Amino acid sequence: MALDMKFFEEMEARIPKGKVRTRFAPSPTGYMHVGNLRTALYTWLIARHADGTFILRIEDTDQGRLVEGATDVIYRTMAECGLTHDEGPDVGGPVGPYIQSERRDLYLPYAQLLVEKGAAYYCFCEKTESEEDSGEFDRAEDPCRNLSAEEVAANLAAGKPYVIRQRIPHEGTTTFHDVSFGDITVENKTLDDQVLLKRDGLPTYNFANVVDDHLMGITHVVRGSEYLSSAPKYNLLYESFGWDIPTYVHCSPVMRDQHNKMSKRHGDPSYEDLKAQGYLTDAILNYVALLGWAPKGERSEQEIFSLSELVEAFDIAGISKSPAIFDIEKLTYFNATYLRALAPEAFAKAAEPYIRQSVKNPAMDASAIAALLQARCEKLTDIPEKVDFFDKLPDYDVEFFTNKKSKTNAEVSRDMLEKAIPALEAIPDWTADAVHDCLISLAESLGVKNATLMWPVRIAVAGKLVTPGGAVELCHILGKDETLRRLRLGCEKLKA
DSSP, rough: OOOHHHHHHHHHOOOSSOOOOOOOOOOOOSSBHHHHHHHHHHHHHHHHHHHHHHOOOOOOGGGGOOOOTEEEEEEEHHTTTTTTOOBBTTTOOOOOOOOOGHHHHHHHHHHHHHHHHTSEEEEEEOHHHHHHHHHHHSOOOOOGGOOOOOHHHHHHHHHOOOOOEOOOSSSSSEEEEETTTOOOOOOOSSSSEEEEEEESSSSSHHHHHHHHHHHHOOOOOEEEEGGGGGHHHHHHHHHHHHHOOEEEEEEEEEEEEEEOOOOEEEEEEEHHOOOOOOOOOHHHHHHTTSSSSSGGGGTTTOOOOOHHHHHHHHOOBBBSOOEOOOOOHHHHHEEEEHHSSSSSHHHHHHHHHHHHOOOOOSSOHHHHHHHHGGGSSSSSGGHHHHGGGGOOOOOOOOOGGOOOTTTOOHHHHHHHHHHHHHHHHSSSSHHHHHHHHHHHHHHHHHHHOOHHHHHHHHHHHHOOSOSOOOHHHHHHHHHHHHHHHHHHHHHHHOOO
């Protein structure tokens, strides 16, 4: 069968040259797990660090695993994380289409070209779909491997269904190089004749990746270390076509503990889960970048990186071959650091939806409450429980009024509240400064430490031992009427 060599020449002519080109190629299965996000981030950083091109390609050839709306999750996550792509399904580019199923007509000619070169063969054996998808079968030699050209032609003419398999050499070894793992050599006899093209005409993942990466001019391939075992077969495909082999960057897995990989099945969080748990995108990205990569040189001790600083610092030589353990406490530390570094207005904007989960009263100033929280908050989801007392005074224990450090007990607290009520009632203009000055001067006139007065006032207005902010701030936000009402309730509780 004569192949149209002009087609291959035209495809080669489209390939951009001379720049670093990387791709993130997720399957739309509805879940951007942490390992996936790390792959996207590293791939993007390699391109941006080299002033190269970053491509988004959607790999949807495994039709059985597709989840409706999953592509939207990919676009939304990438956009939220600032991982902008230069080429992709939504923005186009010189080597599209960028959705694998829309490229299906490309793969048969390349599989046929491999057959012509002797690097692949038609297989007419009955195999299960699952075997076709994985490329796995028993290691006994496939009988179709040795069919004559006449037998193959007769089977094709008879319309027999077929797959196209890679013809792996029986002898010798194949060596490939990885940035983290170095040179790895395998004996060819340990490799299977994997399926390249399935009966339905769609390529297997392994074949589509090689063809698409070449035709898109990909220079660096970032993927999980679980693909190390497939790399020799990829190399053999590149060599059979006479194509340049890209730089391989295999990343070791992100682990939930010493023995188990993170997985959706075990309830480990996706990017969207982490967002829902109150983590900021910038903190997530910063932490994920350090799961398996470490900066070198003058930045070697640095932990907190903006995205632009990551672009500047990122070097693939810093990627480790050791698995990284996902530590939620470490992520929480990063998140707290990022929350505290936000401009007050930015924090207030991020915090307001969480404040309003508990504080429904519109008279309560959400930005004033946010100002109390910023230095005391590790995750945005901590907020509702911290501020629920603003809307409704909880039923609290009278023992809360006793505090050794503040030198208060029930009797002292009652005396303080009875003195504070008329003093606060007399304030004409209820500002934070006015409340502060009133209480400080009252403590001075009573000859007590500030804490001896402030502790019972804060307990009475909040009904909690731990609050974001002290007595002055809480009284100011609650307003004069509500503050006095709660102080009187505190007196009654202490009298009972």
